[in-house]
Amino acid sequence: MSLIELPNRKVIYSNQNLFSEGDLSSIYSSIENSLFAFSEVYDNNKKVFSPEERKSLSYRLDSLPSQITDTIMAEVSKLSPDPYLKIIDWQIIKYPTGGYFKLHQDKSEQPNINNPKVSNRCFTFVVLLNNDFEGGKLVLHAELNQGSNYCVGLSLCKNRGDLIIFSSELFHEVQKITKGTRLTLVGWIGIN
Numbered sequence: 001m002s003l004i005e006l007p008n009r010k011v012i013y014s015n016q017n018l019f020s021e022g023d024l025s026s027i028y029s030s031i032e033n034s035l036f037a038f039s040e041v042y043d044n045n046k047k048v049f050s051p052e053e054r055k056s057l058s059y060r061l062d063s064l065p066s067q068i069t070d071t072i073m074a075e076v077s078k079l080s081p082d083p084y085l086k087i088i089d090w091q092i093i094k095y096p097t098g099g100y101f102k103l104h105q106d107k108s109e110q111p112n113i114n115n116p117k118v119s120n121r122c123f124t125f126v127v128l129l130n131n132d133f134e135g136g137k138l139v140l141h142a143e144l145n146q147g148s149n150y151c152v153g154l155s156l157c158k159n160r161g162d163l164i165i166f167s168s169e170l171f172h173e174v175q176k177i178t179k180g181t182r183l184t185l186v187g188w189i190g191i192n
């Protein structure tokens with residue numbers, strides 16, 4: 001378990017090996033019947049398909065197993081005592097070989113007028129669902145000191161079942177997958 005506290009109340013928290021095989025297979029089985037779409041990005045508050053920015057598939061799940069959401073929220077409560085925080089959105093993301101997600105924020109300083117769910121984001125969580133791929137590092141670019149000193153290359157989500165939670169304003173990227181397919185459960189915690 002590790003907690004990195006950054007300026008402006010931003011945090012990066014990780015807990016390795018949090019999810020059991022049973023937990024992970026409950027997620028896998030929910031993917032089987034769900035629809036996938038080519039992943040989109042926000043450009044000026046509008047959702048657009050932009051393969052230069054992002055190459056992956058997103059699976060829209062209606063719900064998550066309660067053992068998964070309970071475990072995630074128990075971890076969130078270690079970061080913030082706010083009783084109104086909850087999981088407001090989630091998806092499974094699949095990155096085939098050659099897939100990536102370039103440097104971005106999940107919430108920017110400007111409010112997203114088209115999708116208030118985005119502006120309501122406080123934390124992003126990522127659960128790594130598999131290990132049998134190469135490349136595909138989730139890298140957080142943590143600003144340590146008023147824009148001048150960046151700690152680049154912080155890679156904390158490495159093994160199947162690892163959970164990472166970070167402030168949604170932090171810049172991050174998923175580097176190119178060079179072999180195999182990378183699968184993650186990604187979601188956002190906020191106040192609705």
Ligand SMILES: O=C(O)CCC(=O)C(=O)O
Pocket residue numbers: 093101106126138172174184186
């Ligand atoms: O797949 C990941 O590890 C992160 C995905 C991501 O950054 C996002 O969906 O905003």
Ligand SMILES: [Fe+2]
Pocket residue numbers: 104105106124172
């Ligand atoms: Fe992201």
